[in-house]
Amino acid sequence: MEAEPRVRVLTGVAEVEAVRPAWQRLVEAQGPPATIFQTPDWILSMMRFLVIDNRGAAARIAVVEGKDELIMIAPLALVGRSHMRVLQWLGEPLLAYGDVVARRGCDVAQVMEQVIERLQQAGDRIDVIHLPKVRADAVVSPYLEDLAGEPLHRKDAPYLDLASFPNFDAYLASRSKTAMKGYRRKRRRLEELGRLDFQVHPAGGHAEELARQAIDLKFEWMKVQGKVSRVFAEPAFLHALLHFIGSESSGAFVSELRLNDRPLALEIGFVANGHYYSYIGAMDLEYGRYSPGQLQILDTLRWCFDRGIKVFDLLPPDSDYKRSWATDSAQQNEWVLSCSLKGGLYKNVILKGVKPLSRHIFTSAPLAIRKPAQEFVQRMLRR
Numbered sequence: 001m002e003a004e005p006r007v008r009v010l011t012g013v014a015e016v017e018a019v020r021p022a023w024q025r026l027v028e029a030q031g032p033p034a035t036i037f038q039t040p041d042w043i044l045s046m047m048r049f050l051v052i053d054n055r056g057a058a059a060r061i062a063v064v065e066g067k068d069e070l071i072m073i074a075p076l077a078l079v080g081r082s083h084m085r086v087l088q089w090l091g092e093p094l095l096a097y098g099d100v101v102a103r104r105g106c107d108v109a110q111v112m113e114q115v116i117e118r119l120q121q122a123g124d125r126i127d128v129i130h131l132p133k134v135r136a137d138a139v140v141s142p143y144l145e146d147l148a149g150e151p152l153h154r155k156d157a158p159y160l161d162l163a164s165f166p167n168f169d170a171y172l173a174s175r176s177k178t179a180m181k182g183y184r185r186k187r188r189r190l191e192e193l194g195r196l197d198f199q200v201h202p203a204g205g206h207a208e209e210l211a212r213q214a215i216d217l218k219f220e221w222m223k224v225q226g227k228v229s230r231v232f233a234e235p236a237f238l239h240a241l242l243h244f245i246g247s248e249s250s251g252a253f254v255s256e257l258r259l260n261d262r263p264l265a266l267e268i269g270f271v272a273n274g275h276y277y278s279y280i281g282a283m284d285l286e287y288g289r290y291s292p293g294q295l296q297i298l299d300t301l302r303w304c305f306d307r308g309i310k311v312f313d314l315l316p317p318d319s320d321y322k323r324s325w326a327t328d329s330a331q332q333n334e335w336v337l338s339c340s341l342k343g344g345l346y347k348n349v350i351l352k353g354v355k356p357l358s359r360h361i362f363t364s365a366p367l368a369i370r371k372p373a374q375e376f377v378q379r380m381l382r383r
Contacts, residue, residue, distance in 0.1 A: 005071050005111060007118040010061040013047050016040060019063060026070050026101050033137045036272040037095040041250040043075050046091040049240035059090055062115040072102040072111050084127045084346045093230040094237055096315045098131055099138040109143040128343035132334040144335040151333035152351060158326035160312040168305040183298060186290045194260040198299040201254045208246035210254040214266035217282035226370030228377045257296040265296035274310040297325060
């Protein structure tokens with residue numbers, strides 16, 4: 001008889017480092033739908049900056065082992081929020097997709113039940129399990145569907161199926177001829193101003209420095225547009241992201257379109273399992289009339305075709321500009337499971353009521369109101 005799987009809960013960086021090689025092999029053996037956000041490099045960067053004892057956040061990385069191999073890894077964290085103990089994905093709010101990594105043939109629903117039971121037996125009080133950003137094709141989805149029935153919210157995640165085109169030119173031929181003609185004209189106008197270059201920089205020190213510039217440019221754009229984001233709400237989030245980009249084995253890249261020595265558009269992207277994840281794009285607002293961000297996307301797409309990448313994922317949320325590039329979209333779900341009376345109140349009052357209403361009020365307000373309120377709202381978005 002096969003031995004019962006053993007569940008261990010890792011809480012420290014050294015413990016994760018010890019299983020890192022086996023974890024990476026599991027990610028590669030599973031392949032899609034495992035994403036960059038389930039790799040050990042990503043989780044280690046998140047742990048070094050986001051799991052902070054005095055903030056009430058604690059890593060709860062469940063490692064499930066059989067006799068000779070890893071069966072499943074669930075990268076979770078227990079977080080104090082609004083007097084609740086919330087079990088969530090480790091890496092929130094930075095990750096774009098949450099999931100577990102599992103050996104093929106693993107009964108994820110059964111093993112996840114063991115994981116939750118193990119956490120509770122060890123003394124963790126869990127009021128609510130809140131797992132947003134779960135793709136419909138995620139390994140953990142059937143377990144969550146069985147428990148919760150319907151997700152709290154649904155979003156679309158636009159993507160390009162590059163494998164459906166023989167080459168980059170064939171993809172371009174499928175897009176709007178008017179838009180492509182306009183981009184060619186803007187590129188020529190930029191070339192009249194100086195030397196226009198494009199380069200993709202792999203993870204490391206230089207990519208980290210360019211990523212800092214991309215974040216600064218994005219932040220300037222947000223201020224002009226009256227936008228807010230949880231990712232920009234706290235320095236620790238950005239420190240974790242930059243650490244990941246600076247780690248040479250991480251799979252991070254920074255695309256750069258520059259005029260002479262001036263970056264016009266930068267994009268932070270990740271590559272894993274034949275997928276490219278378009279994470280943060282930013283442009284120099286002084287050159288906005290030339291659409292440098294769109295030109296950078298075109299160059300990055302060509303780079304992806306040249307590397308044999310199969311999917312260019314534009315990531316949620318959906319938008320008109322993303323749909324203009326995309327060929328398909330995937331569904332992303334937000335799952336919430338109450339484990340106590342307080343957890344039920346948190347789900348029904350905060351997650352279903354207060355948060356959506358607050359978001360709607362802010363995003364619907366005129367720019368003249370949003371801009372003065374930005375700093376206050378950003379503080380409210382902190383953990």
